[in-house]
Amino acid sequence: MSDSAHASSQSFITKYIFSTDHKVIAKQYMFTGFFMALLGGFLAYVIRMQLTYPGESIPGYGAINFLQYNSVVTMHGTIMIFWVAMPLLLAALGNFLIPLMIGARDMAFPKLNMLSYWIFFLSVVVLIASFFVPGGAANGGWTTYPPLSSAKYSGGQWGVTLWLIAVALEFAAFLLGGINFVTTALNMRAPGMKLFDMPIMVWMQVVASVVFMLSVGPLIAGAIMLLLDRTVGTGFYDPAQGGDPMLFQHLFWFFGHPEVYVIMLPAFGALAEVLTVFSRKTIFGYKMIVYATIATGGMSFLVWAHHQFVAGIDPRLATPFSITTILISVPVAVTTFSFMATLWKGKIRFTTPMCFALGTISLFLLGGVTGIHHGAPASDMFLHDTYFVVAHFHYALIPQVFFAFFAAFYFWFPKMFGAMFNEVLGKLHFLGTFLFMNVTFLPMFVLGFMGHQRRIANPQMFDTLRNAQVEHLHFIATIGAFGLLLSQVPLLINLVVSLIKRKAPGNNPWQANTLEWTTSSPPGHGNFETQPTVYRGPYEYSVPGAAQDFIPQNVKQ
Numbered sequence: 160m161s162d163s164a165h166a167s168s169q170s171f172i173t174k175y176i177f178s179t180d181h182k183v184i185a186k187q188y189m190f191t192g193f194f195m196a197l198l199g200g201f202l203a204y205v206i207r208m209q210l211t212y213p214g215e216s217i218p219g220y221g222a223i224n225f226l227q228y229n230s231v232v233t234m235h236g237t238i239m240i241f242w243v244a245m246p247l248l249l250a251a252l253g254n255f256l257i258p259l260m261i262g263a264r265d266m267a268f269p270k271l272n273m274l275s276y277w278i279f280f281l282s283v284v285v286l287i288a289s290f291f292v293p294g295g296a297a298n299g300g301w302t303t304y305p306p307l308s309s310a311k312y313s314g315g316q317w318g319v320t321l322w323l324i325a326v327a328l329e330f331a332a333f334l335l336g337g338i339n340f341v342t343t344a345l346n347m348r349a350p351g352m353k354l355f356d357m358p359i360m361v362w363m364q365v366v367a368s369v370v371f372m373l374s375v376g377p378l379i380a381g382a383i384m385l386l387l388d389r390t391v392g393t394g395f396y397d398p399a400q401g402g403d404p405m406l407f408q409h410l411f412w413f414f415g416h417p418e419v420y421v422i423m424l425p426a427f428g429a430l431a432e433v434l435t436v437f438s439r440k441t442i443f444g445y446k447m448i449v450y451a452t453i454a455t456g457g458m459s460f461l462v463w464a465h466h467q468f469v470a471g472i473d474p475r476l477a478t479p480f481s482i483t484t485i486l487i488s489v490p491v492a493v494t495t496f497s498f499m500a501t502l503w504k505g506k507i508r509f510t511t512p513m514c515f516a517l518g519t520i521s522l523f524l525l526g527g528v529t530g531i532h533h534g535a536p537a538s539d540m541f542l543h544d545t546y547f548v549v550a551h552f553h554y555a556l557i558p559q560v561f562f563a564f565f566a567a568f569y570f571w572f573p574k575m576f577g578a579m580f581n582e583v584l585g586k587l588h589f590l591g592t593f594l595f596m597n598v599t600f601l602p603m604f605v606l607g608f609m610g611h612q613r614r615i616a617n618p619q620m621f622d623t624l625r626n627a628q629v630e631h632l633h634f635i636a637t638i639g640a641f642g643l644l645l646s647q648v649p650l651l652i653n654l655v656v657s658l659i660k661r662k663a664p665g666n667n668p669w670q671a672n673t674l675e676w677t678t679s680s681p682p683g684h685g686n687f688e689t690q691p692t693v694y695r696g697p698y699e700y701s702v703p704g705a706a707q708d709f710i711p712q713n714v715k716q
């Protein structure tokens with residue numbers, strides 16, 4: 160089945176640049192995501208420096224005025240969510256794993272897959288170009304609410320317009336990707352593999368893709384209306400012309416909230432695979448997790464207005480949206496507790512991927528429970544748009560984007576690169592990232608309770624904040640941010656050294672059971688020498704090369 164002859168006949172260009180191989184495309188998304196994480200991280204550094212030393216020149220950036228600060232915050236949030244979280248968790252992991260985990264030779268539409276990456280690449284170019292246009296990059300916040308994003312208030316003409324074009328291109332790339340993911344999982348499974356035999360990671364990628372595809376439509380319409388308001392002077396969001404800026408908020412969050420689950424579900428998929436292997440137990444509550452995932456995906460469309468409790472929506476709407484917001488934590492909790500139940504009485508191996516997986520659960524719980532504060536209008540009224548919400552969404556997002564992704568990265572590194580990484584450097588990376596994540600963001604909860612609003616370039620300008628001496632908490636958070644960025648150095652060293660040394664890992668270094676571990680590391684073109692056939696359910700495959708030790712005795716034939 161695998162035709163390495165085909166691969167060897169390919170030129171460098173078709174093998175590594177315009178490749179249709181899902182494994183190569185996965186790496187392209189991953190390294191582009193890494194590059195954008197460096198850019199997003201640099202902007203986070205600029206934010207932290209400005210908040211701690213307001214008005215002083217920032218080493219590596221220079222002095223910053225308030226409009227520029229708005230741009231830096233806007234682009235930091237935009238890049239981290241759209242150009243880091245999405246390419247790493249959805250595109251890179253989905254592309255690499257779906258065909259391998261279901262026993263397929265590639266995605267259903269390899270050429271479309273290649274096209275989706277290059278449209279994504281174009282979106283990166285357009286977004287970075289927006290930093291260099293007159294007036295600078297978009298500065299209306301990552302939510303790009305009018306009137307802040309309308310032509311009148313957003314400074315330069317091109318910044319927001321290029322932001323809108325870049326986002327539209329990226330959405331197109333992920334729509335094409337989503338079509339590939341869903342079609343491949345539904346139609347190209349190995350003989351004998353039924354839907355409820357698929358690993359959890361594949362389910363999470365499929366549900367996340369469907370949620371993404373169903374949620375983008377309204378925002379694309381909203382973005383076109385904003386583009387028309389900016390370029391030809393329509394008034395969709397201009398009250399003076401009978402328009403309503405609130406309309407954009409509804410369209411943005413109808414997409415924006417499901418979007419956080421588009422990021423969370425693949426992260427949870429990685430956790431399911433890593434926790435199973437390093438507890439030497441099949442996953443607890445497989446079907447329950449699948450139903451909870453589908454429920455999470457569906458309910459994610461019913462909560463969006465919790466972002467607008469204090470924006471002037473009809474107060475009668477607040478109660479139903481508050482109820483749905485609190486309710487959505489139920490299926491998420493079912494999945495999280497199933498993960499914990501998988502650990503119960505397991506033979507836990509604290510490898511680097513396992514540490515990052517456990518780190519994800521503990522930190523994400525903090526992000527999750529502080530969502531309740533915002534789901535209840537009574538407390539959200541005080542905490543909305545303060546540093547409490549900044550801490551909340553970083554505790555929800557960073558565990559997924561960094562911790563769960565690193566769990567996945569270290570877990571599938573041997574399969575992806577045919578090399579083994581260094582465990583000591585891996586653990587050092589984990590400990591530093593875990594410690595400094597908390598030093599950076601815990602103080603922000605306190606700043607939020609002190610009433611410190613977000614998106615303020617110079618807190619010292621405000622008597623209340625000056626009197627409250629917020630600079631001390633900002634200083635601690637900045638130390639944390641430095642520690643967080645420095646803690647990524649062991650990862651960099653580990654990556655370079657392991658790829659140079661290339662210690663061969665063998666097909667199944669972790670003794671896992673899913674199909675990707677039954678073929679070579681890295682897999683050849685076409686993935687499997689012979690087509691695997693599946694006779695039993697997930698994590699109990701009896702394919703040659705799949706570990707059998709954690710299959711319950713009563714299941715073994």
Ligand code: HEM
Nearest residue numbers: 203232233236239240244300301556557560613614615640
């Ligand atoms: C590397 C460590 C990071 C640090 C130190 C950091 C710091 C910050 C700070 C201080 C703000 C608030 C700025 C303000 O309101 O004036 C902010 C905003 C934001 N951050 Fe981060 N962040 C980091 C990583 C991330 C990651 C990984 C994500 C998402 C995956 C993310 C997403 C966001 C978003 C969406 C905003 C809101 C932007 C806006 O107000 O428009 N950040 N970040």
Ligand SMILES: [Cu+2]
Nearest residue numbers: 416463465466
């Ligand atoms: Cu939300």
